Amino acid sequence: MKKTGYFLLTFICALTILLPSIAFAAQTVEPTQDFYIDNINACGYSAQTSAQSAVVMEINSGRVLFSKNADIRLPMASTTKIMTALVAVELCDIDEPVNIDKKAVGVEGSSVYLRLGETLTVKELLYGLMLRSGNDCAVALAIHVGGSIENFAELMNAKAAYLGLDNTHFVNPHGLHDDNHYTSAYDLAVISCEAMKNPIFREIVSTKKVTIGGGEEKRLLLNKNKLLYNYENACGVKTGYTKRAGRCFVGAADNGTELVCVVLNCGPMFEETKSLLTYFQNEYDTRCIVPKNKIYSVEVKDSKKLYYLCEKSFWFPLTKNEINQIKEVIIYEETEDVYKINVYFGKQLIFSQKLYTI
Helix, strand or coil: CCCCCHHHHHHHHHHHHHHHHHHHHCCCCCCCHHHHHHCCCCCCCCCCCCCCEEEEEECCCCCEEEEECCCCCECCHHHHHHHHHHHHHHHCCCCCEEECCHHHCCCCCCCCCCCCCCEEEHHHHHHHHHHCCCHHHHHHHHHHHHCCHHHHHHHHHHHHHHCCCCCCECCCCCCCCCCCCEECHHHHHHHHHHHHCCHHHHHHHCCCEEEECCHHHCEEEECCCCHHHHCCCEEEEEEEEECCCEEEEEEEEECCCEEEEEEECCCCHHHHHHHHHHHHHHHCEEEEEECCCEEEEEECHHHCEEEEEECCCEEEEECHHHHHHEEEEEEEECCCCEEEEEEEECCEEEEEEECEEC
16 A cells, blocks of 8 residues: 555545445434443343443344443553454455554564564454454554554544444554543444454454464464353454553354453453353344345235335344334335335334335
């Protein structure tokens, strides 16, 4: 990637991140954060965690199943790299070669010990970033994608802004402490869910070991995420630690119900994450509320029926006691001259999709 015109590039890259999501958002109504907060611990479980802040969220719907101090702003250490990786994956061909800049050599903290002038692919750097938490890999990716750490941080903030995150601000790609670098457990869960929907990101963070580089630069990387080794449902995501942030962790697990668990400033971060994930995966089933290409009949004038198709599927996590709270309603949107399928959980709209004639 050429090192010219980065301010223009930053703007273009930000649009590249945001536009696909904007197009989707125009068709789908998502639940509000208030809905999630009102329904915390709907199953009646009195969960306990020593974390200063924590959230358990279902990946595809974004429903919060548990939270503690979800919106307080805290340092998040190397869990920052979840956003770093997401931005890099969305803006780069992962097979692009990256020539290591001098600014990426000798970065303090965790490192894979990059050497000046060596060449690795974006994907190899992502492995170094997410498995070994390489701060040098974070800087190398930031310079490659944005031209500088500052420009890359703006791309991270652009993505956070689109996701509607009010309690997140990035100033670097690695998470070394800065008073202006922070997130909340809720915001970090949203970022993590977005990242886990990306198959390349998911492949990387679920990898236990990998070899990158070649010749004298060949490195065997082992994932620092202990959950991958002692919990069969685990599939990610990232550890973090600084003295100011404490021990931070985002864990992910999939047993048919896909969850992320964020714990910030939590001593027994692996143990408590495993406990929370296990409980909520056992308590909730992710159910298909609207199957893809489901056909609906609509009665019009003279008792005639027209048939409409919903092109998108919708899945939602529910306990056994919550199933009867789901209701589907077909509405006619006069201003748009379209029929829509609305799905409600109790009184809350959780899905809305345009229907197409068949």
